Structures are given as structure tokens and as C-alpha cells.
Amino acid sequence: MADDTALPETSTHGAPRDADRQRLLAHDRHAHILALLRRTGSLTVAAAAAELAVSDMTIRRDLVELEREGRLVRIHGGAIEADNPPLVAMDSEEPSFDSRLRQRRDPKAAIAAAAAALVSGYRTIAMDVGTTTYLMAEHLKDLPHAKVFTNSLRIAALLNGGVPEVYVAGGRVRADEMSTGGPTAIAQFEALWFDVAVIGVSGITVDGLFDYSFDDTDMKRAYLRRSGTKIVLCDSAKFLRMSLVRIAPLSDIDILITDAEPPAKIAAALAAAKVDLRIAPPLTRD
Amino acid sequence: MADDTALPETSTHGAPRDADRQRLLAHDRHAHILALLRRTGSLTVAAAAAELAVSDMTIRRDLVELEREGRLVRIHGGAIEADNPPLVAMDSEEPSFDSRLRQRRDPKAAIAAAAAALVSGYRTIAMDVGTTTYLMAEHLKDLPHAKVFTNSLRIAALLNGGVPEVYVAGGRVRADEMSTGGPTAIAQFEALWFDVAVIGVSGITVDGLFDYSFDDTDMKRAYLRRSGTKIVLCDSAKFLRMSLVRIAPLSDIDILITDAEPPAKIAAALAAAKVDLRIAPPLTRD
DNA sequence: ATTTTTGTTTGAAAATGTTTGATCATGCGA
DNA sequence: TCGCATGATCAAACATTTTCAAACAAAAAT
Known part of the structure; x- marks a missing residue:
């Protein structure tokens, strides 16, 4: 009973509709x-x-x-x-995305803020799908001189009306994530070059970056191929977790932003891959 | 409805009288x-x-x-x-999407419902930007076997999670309208063929169809080129109104859906152009 | 498995702040 | 000058904030 390691076992089996019944009302x-x-x-x-x-x-x-x-x-x-x-128009009930957005919101917000500060000097910014990149996009609304490229319709909608120009990749729209993908979308971005790309992942191990969706991994790889600086956002719950698809080895990225010190194994692997590891400071609660 | 649950104190009877004195903000x-x-x-x-x-x-x-x-x-x-x-200064600009959505909402909703019924048999449906097409998209959420192609991120977001597959054109995102455009977007759709295209316009005269915005007209023309049946949605306030850009002559379209009998001049021109004119019946208020 | 604790949401009541209408002295225009 | 609109003042009605307790659910403890 003296378990000090609090792994989020309980959160995995808990049905989301029980969890926020009041919230939904x-x-x-x-x-x-x-x-x-x-x-x-x-x-x-x-x-x-x-x-x-x-x-x-x-x-x-x-x-x-x-x-x-x-x-x-x-x-x-x-x-x-x-x-x-x-x-x-984007406020429709979206159970999976919204609930993911609620999970570990503070770490993600901290990572998002740090990442936004990091890319603020760049001119062409590629942004992957995901909750952390979505939170990050909120900080980019007033960025002057920037052009944002993304396959996330959520990010495009969020930045609409803000300062930066927004370009989306065209193609089939995936229901849960509201992201575009497929050969057409990738081909469109293959013709471009980005100063910086910001990628979200669902797991990270010494073997590299992982994601659970086939549809998005090809686009993530395209972002990595076609950009100068490659930034990965990854909150600390994702350390040592593998997923369905391996996106790339750690050596393919330049900067990893997270919210807590990673396990020693991963820290060593990151150092070996010459990845710049940055811990985002917690945000002060307003 | 005489059953007041727990508010016996308040003497507000349910009669929504217009002469509510203090009620007006x-x-x-x-x-x-x-x-x-x-x-x-x-x-x-x-x-x-x-x-x-x-x-x-x-x-x-x-x-x-x-x-x-x-x-x-x-x-x-x-x-x-x-x-x-x-x-x-704010009003002289092109009205925002939200305010346009509120203007003449009932006629637009009637047209949208009629158009939705009309396209329900088609498999590949191209949808233009605009408030009327947006209202129409709400009816398409449960359409089986349909693929919807659009350059409106609003429509893509609205249909997200519904039955039909959605494809968006990729390119620069126009603020407020949330539409994509430009050569890339058009080239993407030029490679396709749609069973039916639904176009919105901002004005219609005997000379043809007109629109506010340069950015969207090229895409509208692409829809007309690349589709079998060409439907235009146009509420009756737009009759005899010209705008900045002429999209196409009346002879380029197949069906015009509106909410009231057009002026005789336009009716004659439509007949001469062999356009099928349809008056949408008013919706019964829910 | 049941109970206790803890946290969240909701409604009720008291205290405070705003808006509204009536009254009246003042000032503007014909 | 007279008539009437105006601005000031105050009381009443209303809205808002604050605080607190009940209802309820989730988490923890027994």
C-alpha cells in the first residue's frame, strides 16, 4: 500500500462519460x-x-x-x-479530442508556451496535429511575419483572424482529429521548405518517436524531411511508451520540449542523438 | 407547463409579451x-x-x-x-460571416434544406463557401455513401464526425470566411470530377453570377468546370445585384434555388439559359 | 463492499452596486 | 415672458457579487 509510484493505471480503464457527466451538462x-x-x-x-x-x-x-x-x-x-x-464553427462536441485536451492540461500548456517562444523568430512554421500543438497555436495568434503550415483544421481555425498567414494541406479530413492526410496532402507540403517544424508524438523510447495513427505518421515524416529545425513536443507521461508506428529515430530531431526530467535511459539516448532537451517551466496559475 | 418546479417566488408568467418593460437590455x-x-x-x-x-x-x-x-x-x-x-468603418467592410449568417436566416435555411434534398442522391458533392452552403451542410451530416469536397473549413468542421467523407482543398486560408484558395487549391480539385457542385453567389443579374471576392471566384469557376450538375443557391435579396467579379454567365449553370419568384427580367434570362428555377418552400418554424 | 472524505456544482440569502423613474430647480428657445 | 426641455437628486427596483449550505459524485479509507 506504500506505492509512491502513481502510474495512471486508473485513468486508462475509466470511461470518459462517467468522468465528466456533470461537465457535459x-x-x-x-x-x-x-x-x-x-x-x-x-x-x-x-x-x-x-x-x-x-x-x-x-x-x-x-x-x-x-x-x-x-x-x-x-x-x-x-x-x-x-x-x-x-x-x-469549431466548438462541436468532440469527445476524444476534448478529453485529451483536458488530460494533463497544465504540462501541455507549459510545453506549448515554451515551444511558442522558441519558434517566434521563425518565418515559416509547420505545425503537426495534436493537443499540445493546438495549445501552442494559441500563442501564435499575434506572431508577425509568420506563415503557418498545418494539416490540422483545428489549428487553422484557431489562427483564423490572427496575424499569421495560414496554409492547410488539402485532402481527406480525418474525423477524430480534424486533420488532413493522404498522398495529396503530403505531396503539397513536400514541395515546400519550412524553417521549423513542430511535431507531436504519442510515445518516445530510446528507439525513437512513436505514434498510434497510420494516417498521421506519413505527414509527420514529411514535416521532418522538409524543415530546418525539428522540434518535438512530448509531455512526460509519454516517456518509455511505444505506440503502433515508429515515426523516426531520435537522431532525426533537433529539439525535444517536455515538462519533466526524462528517465536516465532516454536522457542518454537523447544526448547520444545530439537532441537539445528542454524542460518547460511550469506556468504560474492565473 | 403550469408546473413550476421550484420558482414560486418569481411572478414571471411564461407569456413572452413584447412589452416587457425592464426586460430590454x-x-x-x-x-x-x-x-x-x-x-x-x-x-x-x-x-x-x-x-x-x-x-x-x-x-x-x-x-x-x-x-x-x-x-x-x-x-x-x-x-x-x-x-x-x-x-x-467596421460596418463598411464586408460583413462578417456571423452577421451574414444572421441576415435573412429563414430564406437561407429554406434554400439550404431544398438544396440538401436535391443532392442527397449524388455520390460526390462539391460545396462552395458561403452562409447558405454552410446551412446546407448541416443537412448532409447523415448522408450515406457521399463524399463531400469543399474549400470551406467551416463546412469541413461542421461535417466532421458525420457520415460523409470530407475532403478539403489545401492552400492559403482566407480569414473570416475560412476558405482555402489559390492555384494549389484549385489545381487539386481540377484533377477531380464531381457529380454535383453547389455554388453560392453574392449577386445575380441577366448578365450572370457575381461575387464579392476575387479569391473565391476562381474556385467557383473550377467547381462549375469540373462537375456534372451545377446548382446555384441565391436568396431573393441578391436578385439584380451586381458585385465586384462576374463568375459566369447564367448558361453555365443547371439549377438555381431561391426563396421567392425572381423579377421578370431574370426569370426570362434564366429560361433562355435553360436554367431550372426552383423556389424553396418556407420552412415550418420548429 | 460500505463508509468517510474531498471536491464540485448548484441554489438561496445578504450585502453591495447599477439602473430607472419621479420630482424639482434651472436654463434654453420662441 | 412663458413653456418646456434639461440636469440633479433621491428612492425604488433590479442586477451583481459574495458567502454559505445542500446535493451529488469521485476518490480514499475502513
């Missing part, structure tokens, strides 16, 4: 509120409370949260639509 | 005042107070605030329009 309410708001452009607290059969207080707390996310503007007595188009 | 009142002002160019305090069912003092305070924002000029007894266009 609140999430539904938020979606409903936004839908009401879009009908007429404004919304009173009392009307929303009556419509959703909850108390005024609950609506107010919802509005506070939604305002923090930039999805509406709160005014006395209710709320009006946000001036800028936030991320509009 | 200050923000909405301001918008209403500005609308009244634009109608005739001037406005008396008494008239506004009567129209909005509030006291004179409230109107005066509103006018003070609106004058501070530069949106009108206060005079003795009321207000007149501001000389210079203060916020018009």
Missing part, C-alpha cells in the same frame, strides 16, 4: 446559451434562466466563464455577442 | 434608438420614450452615452445623426 448549457445568443445577438440572464430551467446564479456563472473564453461579452442584465469571431 | 435600447434615428435622421426624446416604453430620463441618459461614443449628436429636444461615420 454544463457544457451543454453553455452551448445552449451561445445558441440563444446567436438568435438575436443579445440575451438576458432572466430569459436564459427560464429557458434552461436553472437559477439566475448558474446563468451568471456560465456567462462569466464564457466571457473568459472570449465567446461573448457580458453586460448589465445579460450578454451580447463577442465583437471578434472567436473560433466559431 | 440597455444595449438593445441603444441599438433601437440608433435604428429609429437612422429612419428619419432625427429623433425626439418624447417619441423615443413612447416607442421604447421607458421614461424621458432614461432616453436622455442613453443619448448622453451615445453622444459620448460619437454615434449621434444631441440637440435640444432630441438628437440627430452624427455627421461623420464613427463606427461605420
Whole structure:
């Protein structure tokens, strides 16, 4: 009973719908509120409370949260639509991506912030799919002079309206990840050269980088082939975990950003492969 | 619905009367005042107070605030329009996707539903950008055996997780519209053949179809070139309105779906061009 | 397996802040 | 000058914030 090693065994078998049943209800309410708001452009607290059969207080707390996310503007007595188009169409319920986004959010956010600072000087930035790269993209909205290339429609949508120009690869859209892939998409990016590529992985061992999806690995390899600086984002839960497909050996990358010191074996392998290992400092909670 | 769950205190009966006094947000009142002002160019305090069912003092305070924002000029007894266009800078730009989505929503929804029914038998469906096509895509979520091709990331995101396979064209992402374009994107779709293409326009005259934006017209032409059946969606507000770019003559299309009988001139031109004109029936309100 | 603990969400009540309408003294325009 | 709009002031109505307790679920402990 004195196990100090807390491996996340319990999280693997836990069904996600049990875990956030309340969350989903609140999430539904938020979606409903936004839908009401879009009908007429404004919304009173009392009307929303009556419509959703909850108390005024609950609506107010919802509005506070939604305002923090930039999805509406709160005014006395209710709320009006946000001036800028936030991320509009992309807020559909996406169980797998959203739940992954919630898992280990703080480490990922720390890695994302560090990676964003690192690439801010580059002009052409290639961005892979994944939750960590998605969080990173939020930091790139105001980046001047940058062109962002990605096969993630989520990242494209997030950066829409921001400063950098965005280019997406064309091709079949994968349902869960909202990423494009296939020969056409890869061929499109094979013709380009990126100053820097940012890749997400699902596992890393001394043998290299791993991913669980066939569809995305080819694109990841293309990013690695066609870019100058190759950055991998990998939170510490992924150390020593293999997945279906090996993307590349460690020697193919330049920088690895993570949130905690890796196991000695991996640290040694990274050093042997001349990979620049960077530990992102934890973010101060706001 | 006479069953009040736990709110006996509040005397708000469910009758959504329009004359709800305190229910109107200050923000909405301001918008209403500005609308009244634009109608005739001037406005008396008494008239506004009567129209909005509030006291004179409230109107005066509103006018003070609106004058501070530069949106009108206060005079003795009321207000007149501001000389210079203060916020018009935002409005004079092409309207945002969200605001266009709100404009004429019901006609667009009717057209979208009719178009969705029309294409449900086809296997490969090309979909243009625009609010009407976006509304139409909502109906395609459950379409079996269909492949949808689009340069709208909004539509791709909307259909994500639905039944049909989605393919997007790759290229530079236009802000707000979230559409891809440019030679790469067009070249990608030039290599394909679609059973049916659904195009949105911003104006239609006897001379043909028109659109706001340079960026999108080339893609629209590609859709028309590379598809068997060519459908145009056009709500009745767009009749006899020209825009920046002419996309194509009327003879290039097969079916036009709109929400009301077009002017005689256009009806004649459509008949001469052998275009199948269809009036979408209004939707029954849910 | 059951109970306790812990954390989260929701609604209710009190305290505080805002908005609104009425009253009245003042000032502008005919 | 007279009439009427205006701005100031205050009370009432309303909205908001804060705080707290109940309900509930997840995690931990027995």
C-alpha cells in the first residue's frame, strides 16, 4: 500500500462519460446559451434562466466563464455577442479530442508556451496535429511575419483572424482529429521548405518517436524531411511508451520540449542523438 | 407547463409579451434608438420614450452615452445623426460571416434544406463557401455513401464526425470566411470530377453570377468546370445585384434555388439559359 | 463492499452596486 | 415672458457579487 509510484493505471480503464457527466451538462448549457445568443445577438440572464430551467446564479456563472473564453461579452442584465469571431464553427462536441485536451492540461500548456517562444523568430512554421500543438497555436495568434503550415483544421481555425498567414494541406479530413492526410496532402507540403517544424508524438523510447495513427505518421515524416529545425513536443507521461508506428529515430530531431526530467535511459539516448532537451517551466496559475 | 418546479417566488408568467418593460437590455435600447434615428435622421426624446416604453430620463441618459461614443449628436429636444461615420468603418467592410449568417436566416435555411434534398442522391458533392452552403451542410451530416469536397473549413468542421467523407482543398486560408484558395487549391480539385457542385453567389443579374471576392471566384469557376450538375443557391435579396467579379454567365449553370419568384427580367434570362428555377418552400418554424 | 472524505456544482440569502423613474430647480428657445 | 426641455437628486427596483449550505459524485479509507 506504500506505492509512491502513481502510474495512471486508473485513468486508462475509466470511461470518459462517467468522468465528466456533470461537465457535459454544463457544457451543454453553455452551448445552449451561445445558441440563444446567436438568435438575436443579445440575451438576458432572466430569459436564459427560464429557458434552461436553472437559477439566475448558474446563468451568471456560465456567462462569466464564457466571457473568459472570449465567446461573448457580458453586460448589465445579460450578454451580447463577442465583437471578434472567436473560433466559431469549431466548438462541436468532440469527445476524444476534448478529453485529451483536458488530460494533463497544465504540462501541455507549459510545453506549448515554451515551444511558442522558441519558434517566434521563425518565418515559416509547420505545425503537426495534436493537443499540445493546438495549445501552442494559441500563442501564435499575434506572431508577425509568420506563415503557418498545418494539416490540422483545428489549428487553422484557431489562427483564423490572427496575424499569421495560414496554409492547410488539402485532402481527406480525418474525423477524430480534424486533420488532413493522404498522398495529396503530403505531396503539397513536400514541395515546400519550412524553417521549423513542430511535431507531436504519442510515445518516445530510446528507439525513437512513436505514434498510434497510420494516417498521421506519413505527414509527420514529411514535416521532418522538409524543415530546418525539428522540434518535438512530448509531455512526460509519454516517456518509455511505444505506440503502433515508429515515426523516426531520435537522431532525426533537433529539439525535444517536455515538462519533466526524462528517465536516465532516454536522457542518454537523447544526448547520444545530439537532441537539445528542454524542460518547460511550469506556468504560474492565473 | 403550469408546473413550476421550484420558482414560486418569481411572478414571471411564461407569456413572452413584447412589452416587457425592464426586460430590454440597455444595449438593445441603444441599438433601437440608433435604428429609429437612422429612419428619419432625427429623433425626439418624447417619441423615443413612447416607442421604447421607458421614461424621458432614461432616453436622455442613453443619448448622453451615445453622444459620448460619437454615434449621434444631441440637440435640444432630441438628437440627430452624427455627421461623420464613427463606427461605420467596421460596418463598411464586408460583413462578417456571423452577421451574414444572421441576415435573412429563414430564406437561407429554406434554400439550404431544398438544396440538401436535391443532392442527397449524388455520390460526390462539391460545396462552395458561403452562409447558405454552410446551412446546407448541416443537412448532409447523415448522408450515406457521399463524399463531400469543399474549400470551406467551416463546412469541413461542421461535417466532421458525420457520415460523409470530407475532403478539403489545401492552400492559403482566407480569414473570416475560412476558405482555402489559390492555384494549389484549385489545381487539386481540377484533377477531380464531381457529380454535383453547389455554388453560392453574392449577386445575380441577366448578365450572370457575381461575387464579392476575387479569391473565391476562381474556385467557383473550377467547381462549375469540373462537375456534372451545377446548382446555384441565391436568396431573393441578391436578385439584380451586381458585385465586384462576374463568375459566369447564367448558361453555365443547371439549377438555381431561391426563396421567392425572381423579377421578370431574370426569370426570362434564366429560361433562355435553360436554367431550372426552383423556389424553396418556407420552412415550418420548429 | 460500505463508509468517510474531498471536491464540485448548484441554489438561496445578504450585502453591495447599477439602473430607472419621479420630482424639482434651472436654463434654453420662441 | 412663458413653456418646456434639461440636469440633479433621491428612492425604488433590479442586477451583481459574495458567502454559505445542500446535493451529488469521485476518490480514499475502513
